Structure formats: C-alpha cells, structure tokens
Amino acid sequence: MDTFLQITISGLTVGAMYAVGTLALSLLWGSMGMLNMAHGGFIAIGGYTGYWVMTVLGGHWLFVLPIAGLAGMLAGYALYHLVVRWMYEREDFSVNIIIVTVAIASLVENSLLNIAGPSAMRQPFKIPSGFKISDVVVPYQTLLTLAVALVMMVLVSWTVNRTKVGYVIRAVSQNKDAALLMGINVQLAFTQALVLAGGIAAISGVMVTSMTQLFPAVGYDTTIKSFIICIIAGLGNIPGALTMAFVLGMFEITVQYVFGQRYGFPAMLGLVVLVLIWRPHGVFGKATVNRV
Amino acid sequence: MNKQKNSTSSINIRRDLWIGAVFLLVAALLPIIGMSNYVLTQVTLFFIWAAVVTQWNLVFGVAGVFSLGHMAVFAAGGYVTAMMGLYLDINLWLALPIGALAAVIFSLLMGAATLRLRGPYIAVMTFAIAQGIYALIITDVDCFIMADLLCLNFTGGAKGLIHYGNFGFREWLGYSHRLWGNYYMGLALLTLGLVFALCVMYSPIGLTFGALRDNQICAEARGINRIRFQLLVFAVSGIFTGLAGGVYAGILGTIGPDIFSLSLLLFLLSMMVVGGRGTRWGPVLGAAALMVVDSGLREIPEFRNFGLALIIILSMIFLPGGLVKLVHGIFHWQPRSLIKLERTDQQLRQFQNQKTSKTKVY
Numbered sequence: 195m196d197t198f199l200q201i202t203i204s205g206l207t208v209g210a211m212y213a214v215g216t217l218a219l220s221l222l223w224g225s226m227g228m229l230n231m232a233h234g235g236f237i238a239i240g241g242y243t244g245y246w247v248m249t250v251l252g253g254h255w256l257f258v259l260p261i262a263g264l265a266g267m268l269a270g271y272a273l274y275h276l277v278v279r280w281m282y283e284r285e286d287f288s289v290n291i292i293i294v295t296v297a298i299a300s301l302v303e304n305s306l307l308n309i310a311g312p313s314a315m316r317q318p319f320k321i322p323s324g325f326k327i328s329d330v331v332v333p334y335q336t337l338l339t340l341a342v343a344l345v346m347m348v349l350v351s352w353t354v355n356r357t358k359v360g361y362v363i364r365a366v367s368q369n370k371d372a373a374l375l376m377g378i379n380v381q382l383a384f385t386q387a388l389v390l391a392g393g394i395a396a397i398s399g400v401m402v403t404s405m406t407q408l409f410p411a412v413g414y415d416t417t418i419k420s421f422i423i424c425i426i427a428g429l430g431n432i433p434g435a436l437t438m439a440f441v442l443g444m445f446e447i448t449v450q451y452v453f454g455q456r457y458g459f460p461a462m463l464g465l466v467v468l469v470l471i472w473r474p475h476g477v478f479g480k481a482t483v484n485r486v
Numbered sequence: 487m488n489k490q491k492n493s494t495s496s497i498n499i500r501r502d503l504w505i506g507a508v509f510l511l512v513a514a515l516l517p518i519i520g521m522s523n524y525v526l527t528q529v530t531l532f533f534i535w536a537a538v539v540t541q542w543n544l545v546f547g548v549a550g551v552f553s554l555g556h557m558a559v560f561a562a563g564g565y566v567t568a569m570m571g572l573y574l575d576i577n578l579w580l581a582l583p584i585g586a587l588a589a590v591i592f593s594l595l596m597g598a599a600t601l602r603l604r605g606p607y608i609a610v611m612t613f614a615i616a617q618g619i620y621a622l623i624i625t626d627v628d629c630f631i632m633a634d635l636l637c638l639n640f641t642g643g644a645k646g647l648i649h650y651g652n653f654g655f656r657e658w659l660g661y662s663h664r665l666w667g668n669y670y671m672g673l674a675l676l677t678l679g680l681v682f683a684l685c686v687m688y689s690p691i692g693l694t695f696g697a698l699r700d701n702q703i704c705a706e707a708r709g710i711n712r713i714r715f716q717l718l719v720f721a722v723s724g725i726f727t728g729l730a731g732g733v734y735a736g737i738l739g740t741i742g743p744d745i746f747s748l749s750l751l752l753f754l755l756s757m758m759v760v761g762g763r764g765t766r767w768g769p770v771l772g773a774a775a776l777m778v779v780d781s782g783l784r785e786i787p788e789f790r791n792f793g794l795a796l797i798i799i800l801s802m803i804f805l806p807g808g809l810v811k812l813v814h815g816i817f818h819w820q821p822r823s824l825i826k827l828e829r830t831d832q833q834l835r836q837f838q839n840q841k842t843s844k845t846k847v848y
Contacts, residue, residue: 229606280803289552290802292609293759296554297798300752304792414748418617421610425603456625463618467599467611474602 199330201447209443210339211405213436215416216423217346218395220435223424225354225367225387227288231295232273233420234413235302236392240266240399241317241408242310248318258319259342262400263393270392273298274385282384299417306410317404339401346394347436353390363387419462426466428476438477495688502684502766506677509770513673517666526665528781530737533672536773537679537730539757541723544683547764548692549719550699552605555596555612557751558619559724563589563731564741565641571650578651582732589728590721597720601713620746646742653736668737675733679726680770686722687766695719699764749791753780756798762808771809 215237222230230236243265247253253261277298281290324333354360365373366383374380402416423442427434442462450458469477513533517526542556567585570576576584596615600608623641630640641647655667686692694715697705706712735741744750753776761772776797783793805812 229610277799277803284806288606289609290806292552292554292606293755294799294802296748296755297752297795297802300748300791301795301799304789304795308788308792418614422614425607425610456622459621460618463614466614470611471602 196329197451199327201451202444203327203330203332203336205444205447206340206440207333207336207405207443208447209440210336210343211402211416212419212423212443213439214339214343214346214398214401216420216435216439217343217350217398217432218391219417219420220424220427220432221350221354221394222387222391223429224431225363226384227367228278229288229292229295229421230391231292231417232298232302233295233395234411234417235299236266236269236395237399237402237413237416238302238306238410239269240396241403241412242306243396244319244400244403245315245317245408255319258400259397262396266396266399267389267393269396270388270390271385273392274388278384278388279381299413303410303414310410312410314407314409317400317408319400320404335405339405342397342401343436346397347432350390350394350432359383359386359390419459422462422466426469426476428478431476431478434476434478499688505767506680506684510673510677514670517669523665526669528777530665530669530672532773532777533669533676534730534734534737535754535757535777536770537672537676538727539754539761539769539773540676540679540683541725541727541730542754543758543763543765543769544686544695544723545719546758547768548687548699549695549716550764551597551600551716551719552609553596553600553612553720554609554751554755555616556723556727557745557754558596558612558616559589559593559727560731560734561619561741561745562592563728564735564745565647565731566728567732568647568650568735568741572647578653578732578736582729582736585732585735586725586728589731590724593720593724593727594717597717601716616746620743623743623746642742644743646740646744647735648740650735652739671733671737675726675730676770679730682726684766691715691718691722749794752791752794752798756794756801759798760801760805760809762810765808765810768808768810771813775809 215233218236219230219233222228240262243262244258247258247261248255277294278291281287281294284290321334321338324331324335326332352360354363362373362378362383363386365376365378366380370380373383399413403412406412419442423435423438426442427438442465445465446458446462449461453461513529516529521529538556538560542553545551545553545556563585565585566588567578567581570581570584571578596612599615600611603611624644626639626641626643628639630638653667653671655671656664659667694705694710697708698710698712698715702712731741757772757776758769759772760775761770762768776794779793779797780790783790786793801808
C-alpha cells in the first residue's frame with residue numbers, strides 16, 4: 195500500500211512539473227500554429243531570473259514569480275520583433291519556425307553558459323519540507339506547483355476565451371487574411387500571444403527548476419517531454435495537455451519503479467507512438483480537414 | 487511543353503555532371519598539392535558531413551518529411567559497424583554494409599512510427615526518438631564483456647566504443663600516408679552518395695517525393711500511395727547515412743553518444759539551411775561554407791554554438807533560398823526593372839486565367 199502511495203505521490207510531483215511546463219507551449223501551438231522549440235530557453239531564462247532576484251539582488255521571494263514573468267514577457271517581445279515577424283508571412287512558416295527556434299534555444303543556452311557558468315545550482319525559490327501520509331512524504335513544493343499550474347491554466351483559458359486580446363488572437367489564428375480585412379492588427383496579436391506565452395513559460399521555468407536543478411540546458415528535457423504531452427493530448431488543447439501530463443507522469447514513475455530508472459523515458463515514447471497510431475490527432479484532439 | 491521541359495532537365499543533368507566532375511577533380515588533386523594533416527582531416531570530415539546532409543536533404547528537403555532524427559540513423563550505422571568489429575571480430579570493410587543495413591532498418595522503423603503524423607508533429611516525434619535512444623545509451627552501465635578487469639558496456643555508455651579495428655590504411659599506405667586513405671574514403675563516400683541522391687532526385691521516385699511535399703492531397707488524389715513513398719524515402723536515405731556512420735566510426739576510431747548532441751544536429755541543420763534545402767547542390771555548398779566558418783569559430787570555442795545559431799537565424803531571415811539561390815542569382819542576373827516587368831506579366835496572366843476558368847478549386 196505504501197509503495198502504491200509513494201508511486202502516486204511521485205507521479206503527481208512529476209506530473210505537476212510536466213503540466214506547468216506544457217502550458218505555454220500548448221498556448222502558442224494552439225493559437226499561432228507556432229511550434230516553439232525555444233521553449234526551453236524561456237524556461238531557463240525564468241529559472242535564472244528567479245535565482246538572481248533572490249541571491250544577487252537579495253529580493254523577497256514574493257517578487258520572484260512576477261519578475262521572472264516580466265523577463266519572460268520581454269524575451270517573448272524580443273523573439274517576435276527580432277525573428278518571428280520576418281518569417282510569418284512567408285510560406286512554410288510552421289516548419290521554418292521550428293528550425294529557427296531550435297537555433298534560438300541553442301543561442302540562449304550558450305549565452306547562459308557564458309554568463310552563469312556550467313555548474314548546477316539550487317533554485318532558492320523552494321519550500322523545503324512536506325507533510326506525511328502514513329510514512330510517505332508529500333512535499334509542499336508539489337502542492338505549490340500544482341496550484342501554480344492550475345491558476346495559470348485558468349488565467350490562460352480566461353484570457354484566450356473571454357478577453358478582447360483572446361478574441362483577437364483566436365481570430366488571427368483562424369484566418370489571418372480575414373482578420374486583417376476586419377481591421378485587426380495582426381502584428382499586435384502575434385506580439386501579444388508571444389508575450390503571454392513568454393511570461394507563462396518563464397514562471398513555469400521557476401517552478402520546474404525548483405523541482406530539479408538550475409543549469410543552462412535545464413529547459414531541454416522539459417521541452418521534449420512537454421512536446422510529447424502536447425502531441426499526445428492533441429494540438430493546443432490546454433486542459434487535455436494538463437490531464438495527459440499527470441497520466442504520463444504516473445506512467446513514467448510506474449515504469450521506473452518496475453523496470454528501472456533508465457526505461458522511464460523510452461517507455462513513455464513507446465506509449466506515445468502506440469497511442470498516435472491509434473489516434474493520430476491525439477487523445478483529445480479533433481481531426482481537422484485540410485483544404486486544398 | 488513537355489518536350490521543352492525534357493530538354494531543360496537534360497541541360498540540368500549535363501550541368502550537374504560538369505559541376506560534379508570539376509568538384510571531383512579538384513577534391514582528388516588536393517592532397518597531392520600538399521596540405522597539412524589538419525586541413526586533410528578537416529576536409530575528410532567535410533566529406534562525411536556533406537554525405538550525411540545530402541541524404542538528410544532527401545527526407546527533409548525533397549520529400550518534405552521534417553525528420554530531426556537523422557543523426558540517430560547515422561548513429562545506428564556507426565554503432566552497428568563498430569559493434570560488429572568489437573564483438574564479432576569482423577573486418578570493418580565487411581561490417582560497413584551490415585551497418586548500412588541496420589541504418590536502413592532503423593530508418594524504416596522511424597518512418598513507420600511517424601507514418602500517421604504530419605509536418606511539425608513529425609519533427610517533434612523524430613527528435614524525441616533520437617533523444618530517447620541517447621538517454622538509453624548514456625544510462626547503459628551494465629557490464630557486457632570484461633576486458634582487462636575493465637567493465638565494457640554493450641553500447642559503450644557515455645564513454646563510447648573504442649578498439650574495434652580500422653580500415654587498415656596504415657598497413658597499406660604507410661604511416662605518413664594513412665590520412666590519404668581516410669581522405670579518399672571520405673571522397674568516395676560523398677561521390678557515391680551524391681550520385682545516388684541525384685539519381686533519386688531525377689528519377690520518377692524523386693518527382694513523386696516532390697509532389698507529396700508540394701501538395702499532398704492532390705498527389706494522393708492522383709493515386710500516389712503516401713505510406714509507401716514515405717517508407718521508401720526513409721529507407722533510401724538510410725543507405726548512405728548508415729555507410730557514412732560506418733566510415734566515420736572507422737576513420738575516427740571511436741564512436742560515442744556525442745553524435746546525438748544538439749550542437750552537432752544544429753551544425754548539420756545549418757549546413758542544409760544555409761546551402762538551400764531541397765536543392766541538388768545546397769547540402770554540399772552549405773557543408774563547405776559551414777566547415778570554413780566553423781574552423782574560424784573553433785578559435786572561440788565558448789561561442790561556437792552561439793555563432794552557429796546566429797548563422798541559422800540570419801540565413802533563415804535574409805537568405806531563405808540558401809546559398810544555392812544566391813549563386814543562381816549571380817549567374818542569372820537580371821536588371822531589376824526586368825524582374826518587375828516579368829512579375830507584372832505573370833500576375834496579369836494569373837488574373838486572366840482566374841477569370842476564364844469557370845470552376846474554382848478550393
């Protein structure tokens with residue numbers, strides 16, 4: 195019974211980490227059709243900003259999340275104006291952006307490596323202890339990550355579905371030309387989506403690094419796993435992505451417990467391939483009809 | 487119309503043959519002129535990377551299947567070749583085709599796993615597959631064989647595989663000329679790979695790949711079996727990628743998980759992007775350009791990835807057609823006014839066509 199509980203708690207912890215990392219990716223993919231491989235860069239930027247706020251500036255922990263979010267927003271703004279705006283009007287945007295964002299991820303990683311050094315650090319934004327349920331420790335950090343993931347999901351859903359900014363972003367994602375003809379500022383909508391996604395990714399970066407460690411390539415692993423979760427959940431389906439994050443987290447931990455640590459990720463991949471053969475648009479995805 | 491098209495394609499073939507012949511002649515004579523060992527090794531590496539990117543271009547550029555897992559195919563070829571030499575004591579020359587076969591099978595499996603996916607999904611999935619294999623290799627700590635009280639893992643683990651033999655150039659050519667053997671081996675690999683890739687591109691199969699890339703639905707409506715051709719392109723590109731992996735393993739004498747690293751993927755990707763993806767000579771041109779830039783970047787190793795990433799971003803923004811298009815533009819230079827005139831003419835014709843055609847296809 196204790197083993198079962200332990201696996202559940204560990205799965206929940208890993209799932210919370212994946213869930214929080216998936217949000218921004220899902221948002222950008224769903225709204226702009228932009229596969230952001232530089233997601234890991236945003237996560238690293240958020241993590242390092244949080245670290246610097248608390249150690250170098252000596253700030254209170256209350257400031258960590260807002261300032262990290264601001265830094266991410268700035269990065270998103272820069273990403274749009276330096277790179278994306280030159281590309282989205284050309285054909286093959288969805289593929290070109292993958293190539294460019296892979297390069298940007300490497301750029302950010304290399305810069306952080308030169309600025310902060312290669313050694314892994316401990317993220318100071320962390321609640322250390324936990325409480326016990328019959329010999330199994332439930333870390334407070336897990337609950338905090340869960341709470342942040344849920345709050346951000348509600349915030350994102352509300353922004354996308356209820357506010358004017360959200361209407362504009364959705365209109366542009368559905369039909370750019372029609373939106374332009376209706377007098378919508380397409381460039382502004384794109385910027386807003388990227389700024390929003392950047393901020394969320396950076397905040398999730400603080401949460402992710404506080405559960406692992408802080409090093410320049412920290413976002414890499416999370417990005418790959420977030421992508422897999424996005425794919426298996428279906429394109430841009432945020433609640434679906436969160437559900438799958440927990441399902442896959444549980445699955446990974448179970449496999450790690452039964453077969454050994456090293457088979458967790460490959461088993462997860464195998465499961466995803468099988469699921470995609472069964473449902474090519476993801477578990478929660480709807481089949482879309484492509485027109486010629 | 488058809489006849490005219492045939493004649494342009496035969497002109498293209500003839501031009502490609504001339505370019506290839508000149509390239510081969512220059513490359514074959516280079517070591518005789520006398521070059522330092524460092525340059526010789528770098529050029530050998532250029533041959534291998536150019537061969538890999540040429541095959542990758544078949545999948546990524548010609549067929550439009552955005553596989554980011556091509557280095558895993560390369561690794562499959564290299565690792566199997568090395569393992570054949572290490573565990574079964576097979577001569578590396580014999581192990582090469584076995585490695586290529588393994589790479590083809592692996593490539594086919596990867597193609598099969600991504601069959602039902604589209605565009606960006608494929609990029610993520612293949613990338614994840616490569617990362618999964620990387621994770622399996624570096625966490626491999628079980629002893630497979632014991633040699634001199636040293637524990638050797640089956641895949642070599644994080645250290646990689648060593649001591650599996652070589653191509654025997656040192657015995658044939660003597661110590662001072664052993665690099666020549668590597669050099670000509672690499673050149674042969676690139677030449678054969680290029681001829682193979684060009685044959686595929688000019689053949690009906692290559693045209694089918696292009697049709698599936700440009701408009702999949704129309705191509706399928708014309709009776710093209712997408713599943714068969716996607717598997718075919720993965721298999722076709724696997725052959726010389728696997729051979730390149732084996733040659734790499736044989737020449738360097740070591741093969742490790744650093745093949746899967748992001749910086750190497752970025753390096754090869756930038757070769758394809760800078761050269762011009764989907765073009766015939768883009769990969770070779772891009773590989774040459776990147777090797778030159780990289781030898782400069784090696785002076786400042788901490789900024790190497792930074793520089794490579796910057797090159798990719800800048801060339802994607804300012805040079806979307808790649809170097810090939812730039813060179814083409816130099817040879818086919820036209821005054822700006824003429825280009826403008828041609829464009830308006832084209833637009834006018836398009837407009838007339840739209841007006842006359844009664845059924846509009848959406």
